[in-house]
Amino acid sequence: MSPDSLHTVAPRNRLERLQEILDRGALKHAAKLLNALQPAEIAHLLESLPYAEREIVWGLVSEDKDGEVLLHVNDEVRAELIGKMDVPELLAAVEGLDTDDLADLVQDLPLTITSQVLDSLDLQRRGRLEGVLSYGEDTAGGLMNTDPITVRPEVPLDVVLRYLRRLRDRIPEATDALFVVNRENRYLGIVKITDLLTHDPEDTVAEVMSLDLEPILAPDSAREVASRFEHYDLVSAPVVDQDGRLVGRITVDDVVDFIREEGEHAFMGHAGLSEDEDMFAPVLLSARRRALWLGVNLLTAFLASSVINLFEATIDRVVALAVLMPIVASMGGIAGSQTLTLAIRGLALGQLSAKNARSLLLKELAVGLLNSLIWAAVVALVAGLWFDSVALAALIAVALTINLLFAAFSGALLPLGLARIGIDPALAGSVLLTTVTDVVGFMAFLGLATVFLR
Amino acid sequence: MSPDSLHTVAPRNRLERLQEILDRGALKHAAKLLNALQPAEIAHLLESLPYAEREIVWGLVSEDKDGEVLLHVNDEVRAELIGKMDVPELLAAVEGLDTDDLADLVQDLPLTITSQVLDSLDLQRRGRLEGVLSYGEDTAGGLMNTDPITVRPEVPLDVVLRYLRRLRDRIPEATDALFVVNRENRYLGIVKITDLLTHDPEDTVAEVMSLDLEPILAPDSAREVASRFEHYDLVSAPVVDQDGRLVGRITVDDVVDFIREEGEHAFMGHAGLSEDEDMFAPVLLSARRRALWLGVNLLTAFLASSVINLFEATIDRVVALAVLMPIVASMGGIAGSQTLTLAIRGLALGQLSAKNARSLLLKELAVGLLNSLIWAAVVALVAGLWFDSVALAALIAVALTINLLFAAFSGALLPLGLARIGIDPALAGSVLLTTVTDVVGFMAFLGLATVFLR
Numbered sequence: 001m002s003p004d005s006l007h008t009v010a011p012r013n014r015l016e017r018l019q020e021i022l023d024r025g026a027l028k029h030a031a032k033l034l035n036a037l038q039p040a041e042i043a044h045l046l047e048s049l050p051y052a053e054r055e056i057v058w059g060l061v062s063e064d065k066d067g068e069v070l071l072h073v074n075d076e077v078r079a080e081l082i083g084k085m086d087v088p089e090l091l092a093a094v095e096g097l098d099t100d101d102l103a104d105l106v107q108d109l110p111l112t113i114t115s116q117v118l119d120s121l122d123l124q125r126r127g128r129l130e131g132v133l134s135y136g137e138d139t140a141g142g143l144m145n146t147d148p149i150t151v152r153p154e155v156p157l158d159v160v161l162r163y164l165r166r167l168r169d170r171i172p173e174a175t176d177a178l179f180v181v182n183r184e185n186r187y188l189g190i191v192k193i194t195d196l197l198t199h200d201p202e203d204t205v206a207e208v209m210s211l212d213l214e215p216i217l218a219p220d221s222a223r224e225v226a227s228r229f230e231h232y233d234l235v236s237a238p239v240v241d242q243d244g245r246l247v248g249r250i251t252v253d254d255v256v257d258f259i260r261e262e263g264e265h266a267f268m269g270h271a272g273l274s275e276d277e278d279m280f281a282p283v284l285l286s287a288r289r290r291a292l293w294l295g296v297n298l299l300t301a302f303l304a305s306s307v308i309n310l311f312e313a314t315i316d317r318v319v320a321l322a323v324l325m326p327i328v329a330s331m332g333g334i335a336g337s338q339t340l341t342l343a344i345r346g347l348a349l350g351q352l353s354a355k356n357a358r359s360l361l362l363k364e365l366a367v368g369l370l371n372s373l374i375w376a377a378v379v380a381l382v383a384g385l386w387f388d389s390v391a392l393a394a395l396i397a398v399a400l401t402i403n404l405l406f407a408a409f410s411g412a413l414l415p416l417g418l419a420r421i422g423i424d425p426a427l428a429g430s431v432l433l434t435t436v437t438d439v440v441g442f443m444a445f446l447g448l449a450t451v452f453l454r
Numbered sequence: 455m456s457p458d459s460l461h462t463v464a465p466r467n468r469l470e471r472l473q474e475i476l477d478r479g480a481l482k483h484a485a486k487l488l489n490a491l492q493p494a495e496i497a498h499l500l501e502s503l504p505y506a507e508r509e510i511v512w513g514l515v516s517e518d519k520d521g522e523v524l525l526h527v528n529d530e531v532r533a534e535l536i537g538k539m540d541v542p543e544l545l546a547a548v549e550g551l552d553t554d555d556l557a558d559l560v561q562d563l564p565l566t567i568t569s570q571v572l573d574s575l576d577l578q579r580r581g582r583l584e585g586v587l588s589y590g591e592d593t594a595g596g597l598m599n600t601d602p603i604t605v606r607p608e609v610p611l612d613v614v615l616r617y618l619r620r621l622r623d624r625i626p627e628a629t630d631a632l633f634v635v636n637r638e639n640r641y642l643g644i645v646k647i648t649d650l651l652t653h654d655p656e657d658t659v660a661e662v663m664s665l666d667l668e669p670i671l672a673p674d675s676a677r678e679v680a681s682r683f684e685h686y687d688l689v690s691a692p693v694v695d696q697d698g699r700l701v702g703r704i705t706v707d708d709v710v711d712f713i714r715e716e717g718e719h720a721f722m723g724h725a726g727l728s729e730d731e732d733m734f735a736p737v738l739l740s741a742r743r744r745a746l747w748l749g750v751n752l753l754t755a756f757l758a759s760s761v762i763n764l765f766e767a768t769i770d771r772v773v774a775l776a777v778l779m780p781i782v783a784s785m786g787g788i789a790g791s792q793t794l795t796l797a798i799r800g801l802a803l804g805q806l807s808a809k810n811a812r813s814l815l816l817k818e819l820a821v822g823l824l825n826s827l828i829w830a831a832v833v834a835l836v837a838g839l840w841f842d843s844v845a846l847a848a849l850i851a852v853a854l855t856i857n858l859l860f861a862a863f864s865g866a867l868l869p870l871g872l873a874r875i876g877i878d879p880a881l882a883g884s885v886l887l888t889t890v891t892d893v894v895g896f897m898a899f900l901g902l903a904t905v906f907l908r
Contacts, residue, residue, distance in 0.1 A: 016809050040685035048805040050813035161651060168652045174689060175648060176630060193647055194629060197615060198622045230714065231494035233707035235628060235689055252706050253687035256713060260684065263717020264799060270724060271795035272788075279800050280810075283817055287824035290792055294829055297788040301781040302836065308777045315769075315776050322769050322776035323762045326783070326892070327755040334726075334751040338744055341725040345718060346733050351502040355470050356734075359504035363737055370741035375748055382756065438780070 014041075015048050022053065031060035039068030047077055050280045055084065066093035071101050075276035078108055087113060091120055099125065100145040100254065103132040131247065140225050141218035143258065144239045144248030147172045150181045151205050153188060158201035160191070174251040176235040180209045187215045187238050187246045215240040218247055222258050227350065229255045266348060269426035272296075296431055304329070304438040311446035314453070320387040321449050324396055327379060328445045332403035332437030335371065339364045339411025340433050344425050347415050354416065361412040368408035372401040391453055399445035406440045407433070468495075469502050476507065485514035493522030501531055504734045512538065520547035525555050529730035532562055541567060545574055553579065554599040554708065557586040585701065594679050595672035597712065598693045598702030601626045604635045605659050607642060612655035614645070628705040630689040634663045641669045641692050641700045669694040672701055676712050681804065683709045720802060723880035726750075750885055758783070758892040765900035768907070774841040775903050778850055781833060782899045786857035786891030789825065793818045793865025794887050798879050801869050808870065815866040822862035826855040845907055853899035860894045861887070 014037075021030045034042060034057065042061055046054055046069070058081055061069055066085075070078050070093060082090065090113050094102055106114055106129070118126060128146040135141025149171070151160050160178065164171060177190040189209040199208045215238040216225055228234065229252060239248040264275035272293030308315070308325070315321050343360065346352030352360065376397035384393030410433055415425035418432075468491075475484045488496060488511065496515055500508055500523070512535055515523055520539075524532050524547060536544065544567050548556055560568055560583070572580060582600040589595025603625070605614050614632065618625060631644040643663040653662045669692040670679055682688065683706060693702040718729035726747030735743075762769070762779070769775050797814065800806030806814065830851035838847030864887055869879035872886075 015805075015807065019809065038685050040687075044681070044685065044803070044805065047803075048800075048810060050810060050817075164648070165652045171648050171652070173687060174630070176628070176689070193651070194618070194625050197647070197651065198619045198625070227498070230707075230710055231492050231498065233494075233627060233705075235630070235706065251687075252689065252710070253684075256684055256706070256710060259710060259713050259717070263713070263721065267717065267720045267724070268795055268799065270721070271791045273792055273795055277796060279796055279805065279814060280817060283820040283824065286817070287821045290789070290821060291825055291828055293792065294785060294788060294825055298781070298785060298829060298833065301784045304780055304784075305777050308780070312773050312777065316773045319766050319770045319776075322773075322779075323759050323766065325776075326758055326762070326780065327752070329780070330755045330758075330888075331748060331752060334748055335744070337725045338727055338747065341722055341727055342731060342733055345722065346502075349498070349501075351469075351498065351733065353469065355473065356502060356504060360733060363504075363734060363740070366737040367741045367744060370737065371745055371748055374745055375752060378749075379752065434784075 015045060018045060018057070019053070022056065027056075027060060030057070031062070034060055035062045035065060039065050040072040042069045043072030046073055046081070047279065051282060054080075054280065058084065063089065063092055064096075067095070067097050067101075067105070070105060071097070074278065075108065076274075076278040076281060078105075080278070082108060082110075087116065091116060095120075098145050098147065099128045099132055100143065100248075102129055103142070104137075106133070107137070135218055138222040138258075139218065140216045140220040140222065140239050140250060141247070143222055143225060143254050144218070144250050145172070145254075146248045148238065148246065148249035149175060149178045150185075150246060151178050151191065153180050153182070153204065153206035153209065155205050156201065157196055157199060157203050157205065157208065160196060160205065161201060164196075172249075172251075174236050174253060179238045179246055179249070180205055181246050185246055186244045187240045189213070190238070213237065215244075215246070216250065217242070223262070223348070223350070225250060226255050226259050226262070230259075262348070266344065266426045269424065270430055272427070272431075300431060300435040300438065303435060304442060307439050307442045308446065311442075311450055314446055314450040318392075318449065318453055320383075320389070320392060321446060324383055324387075324392070325442055325445050328396065328399050328403055329438045329441035331375065331379075331400060332407045332441045333434050335368060335404050336407030336411040336433045336437050337430060339368075339408050340415065340425075340429050343412050343415040344429060347419055347425060352416070357412065357416055361409070364408040364412045365405060368404040369401070372404040375404075376400045392449075395448050395452060396445060399441065399448055402444040403437060403441040407437050410436045469499060472499060472511070473507070476510065481510075481514065484511070485516075488514050489516045489519060493519050494526040496523045497526030497531075500527055500535070501733065505736060508534075508734065509538065517543065517546050518550075521549070521551045521555075521559070524559060525551070528732065529562065530728075530732040530735060532559075534732070536562060536564075541570065545571060549574075552599050552601065553582045553586055554597065554702075556583055557596070558591075560587070561591070589672055592676040592712075593672065594670045594674040594676065594693050594704060595701070597676055597679060597708050598672070598704050599626070599708075600702045602692065602700065602703035603629060603632045604639075604700060605632050605645065607634050607636070607658065607660035607663065609659050610655065611650055611653060611657050611659065611662065614650060614659065615655060618650075626703075626705075628690050628707060633692045633700055633703070634659055635700050639700055640698045641694045643667070644692070667691065669698075669700070670704065671696070677716070677802070677804070679704060680709050680713050680716070684713075716802070720798065720880045723878065724884055726881070726885075754885060754889040754892065757889060758896060761893050761896045762900065765896075765904055768900055768904040772846075772903065772907055774837075774843070774846060775900060775907075778837055778841075778846070779896055779899050782850065782853050782857055783892045783895035785829065785833075785854060786861040786895045787888050789822060789858050790861030790865040790887045790891050791884060793822075793862050794869065794879075794883050797866050797869040798883060801873055801879060806870070811866065811870055815863070818862040818866045819859060822858040823855070826858040829858075830854045846903075849902050849906060850899060853895065853902055856898040857891060857895040861891050864890045 049057055094117055177192045179190055180188040182188055189211045190213050191205055191209045195208050218239050218241050236249055236251045238246055239250055241247050261275050268275050343352055379400055380393040380397040383396050414432055415429055418425040418428055503511055548571055631646045633644055634642040636642055643665045644667050645659055645663045649662050672693050672695050690703055690705045692700055693704055695701050715729050722729050797806055833854055834847040834851040837850050838844060868886055869883055872879040872882055
């Protein structure tokens with residue numbers, strides 16, 4: 001191995017090494033090193049590169065890897081890279097991709113090119129692609145590949161073995177089992193590859209097949225698929241249509257990608273970002289997208305301000321209120337976001353439903369009450385000493401308690417409510433929660449002050 | 455299949471069904487249905503149950519499943535369930551677990567029981583367990599199992615096949631390849647199971663083995679392991695020690711669990727929660743843990759209040775300042791958390807380093823500047839009209855711009871700085887960022903007002 005091969009460099013140092021070589025202007029050298037990597041690794045490097053360098057490096061990727069690399073970059077970077085390719089390049093890139101991968105990619109191509117890609121496929125492949133595309137992207141049908149190896153129950157194992165020997169390098173990756181189907185292509189069970197090895201070659205498929213793997217339904221959600229793979233430690237699983245006919249196969253690598261994306265969706269969604277956000281997106285594009293989120297937040301901030309404005313006269317009389325009011329609002333926001341986070345995860349894992357929401361709500365209210373007792377006392381003590389006022393201390397303690405209870409209440413119930421009306425709680429939850437805790441916090445504190453501080 | 459079997463009920467409806475049966479008091483029936491499920495599915499149900507019901511259901515789980523179920527619940531629920539078991543039950547539960555699983559579990563057992571468990575193991579198993587335990591939990595060594603099937607390069611395939619036939623049901627799950635080692639147990643390469651099937655039985659292992667799978671080093675981080683599995687679509691991979699000797703095997707199911715946990719860590723950490731937080735933890739425990747996070751936040755809130763307090767006199771003169779100041783602080787917090795989120799994800803994926811941080815910083819500053827131009831104008835217009843003051847409009851626009859730039863700056867650099875000093879940015883990032891944007895926001899707005907609003 002060359003001492004300068006990227007392949008032997010630990011992944012975390014590759015970017016640095018590549019940039020050194022690029023800085024030296026040794027493009028040929030860079031191209032050689034780059035193309036020795038896996039497509040997914042090249043994709044990872046591309047995502048890590050600032051805009052200008054990314055364009056140079058993309059030009060160095062060899063044509064036969066283009067398709068696979070496009071598959072592995074996130075949607076935004078993909079759109080950017082596709083934008084730099086011409087039609088023949090794009091047609092070459094999609095050639096030889098698996099059907100499920102092609103289905104992913106084809107939806108991101110410009111419309112004029114999509115039809116050219118479809119025309120370039122043979123009838124069988126086109127039919128399969130349309131099959132995959134007919135299911136939503138986040139369903140089992142959208143995740144599946146159409147390459148399963150099927151066998152009939154009455155066939156002896158040595159015939160199966162001979163068949164596999166003929167297929168040889170065309171046995172798809174992650175084939176840990178063959179699927180048994182009847183004449184009508186209805187799914188019956190699986191034969192594990194290791195069982196093929198260890199049983200008498202004269203046994204029939206029916207004799208060694210295992211029946212306990214329930215097939216996945218094509219319209220099932222990707223989330224259900226992921227939890228099946230996690231609970232059963234699957235490597236691959238059969239997908240059937242509503243009539244029980246085998247239509248495809250899902251492999252664990254696609255499930256891994258889905259779980260990774262789902263995690264990022266929840267994490268990024270919290271800040272109003274998409275999991276496909278490109279770290280080095282062009283400034284204008286980025287600014288435009290972020291602007292929306294800031295705008296939504298500005299509305300809620302104005303709402304909070306207008307609540308404060310209701311009590312302008314009170315603040316004018318007791319300026320200490322202006323000093324202390326952010327404490328009430330912010331403690332509510334923090335406590336509420338803890339409950340909210342717990343509830344959103346529960347929903348995502350399918351562990352929270354209308355059935356046990358009451359238990360969660362009661363528990364969170366109790367936690368909120370306990371915590372407000374502790375922190376209301378601390379805040380009251382500090383505020384009372386600071387502004388030398390028993391009344392102010394009592395007021396802020398009560399307001400804080402009210403806000404923490406409201407926070408627990410909305411944190412527990414907002415996600416369920418949003419999910420019911422079809423809004424993603426991971427995206428909208430935190431803005432709405434902050435609105436509640438700001439408004440209630442200011443209203444409680446300043447309202448009580450208006451009534452009692454005379 | 456019984457019409458009342460939980461197994462045939464879609465996972466999302468199982469909880470409801472089980473609770474119905476429990477409500478009827480049909481415990482025996484419930485136990486039968488429950489134990490027909492996979493341990494991971496039982497674990498999922500247990501996590502979804504409120505405290506009291508969880509205890510009842512845990513009592514229904516059959517003893518031979520206890521160990522596997524304990525493995526699949528999160529750390530907190532695990533501690534709770536372990537607390538309800540006596541010593542013989544615990545010893546029975548850990549019997550028959552794989553070494554990597556035992557290693558996970560043994561660290562959560564009470565110390566007195568750990569030694570009893572260790573004593574109950576035979577010498578070989580104990581040695582393996584200590585091997586796994588000698589590596590950190592989040593390293594390749596901690597994730598690995600010690601069950602790989604190894605073969606020598608000079609052996610013909612038919613001997614290997616005979617050996618596998620003898621092993622039969624003892625071939626470990628997710629065995630897609632055998633590992634080739636020399637006399638000193640040094641790793642040489644892999645033989646895929648499908649290659650065993652499709653090559654001439656008289657070929658030797660050396661002739662069919664593939665060399666391009668670099669082994670994973672036992673001290674490598676679990677994060678690196680995950681990215682290897684993701685980039686190479688692996689099902690299993692060999693783990694070697696520093697001398698290249700094969701010490702174990704990592705399988706994709708453990709990688710899936712790690713990726714899921716890592717995603718939850720980032721998501722929950724944002725709200726100061728651990729990924730192991732139990733949705734139905736006892737109120738007192740929960741309250742105590744949350745209290746810490748609220749306390750940290752209270753300190754930052756007091757810091758913000760003391761900044762406001764510096765300008766009490768100014769607010770006393772112009773109460774509109776108190777009404778508008780939360781807008782400046784909150785817009786900074788939102789913009790900053792977008793940058794922060796992007797940077798934390800970049801770090802987690804290994805795509806952000808000191809090398810390209812400058813590019814990210816410049817881009818984020820540019821995005822922040824552009825957005826502040828838009829929103830500063832909007833805020834200035836609204837504030838100017840609302841309070842009929844050009845000076846106030848100009849002030850808030852400048853303060854907002856300053857805060858958005860500070861937000862971009864700290865959002866981009868805080869995570870890198872925290873990571874360098876060994877603090878988890880997913881946990882501490884957002885509190886620190888909010889402190890910056892609150893302090894800078896109030897300081898800029900009220901400070902400018904003090905100087906210019908006379």
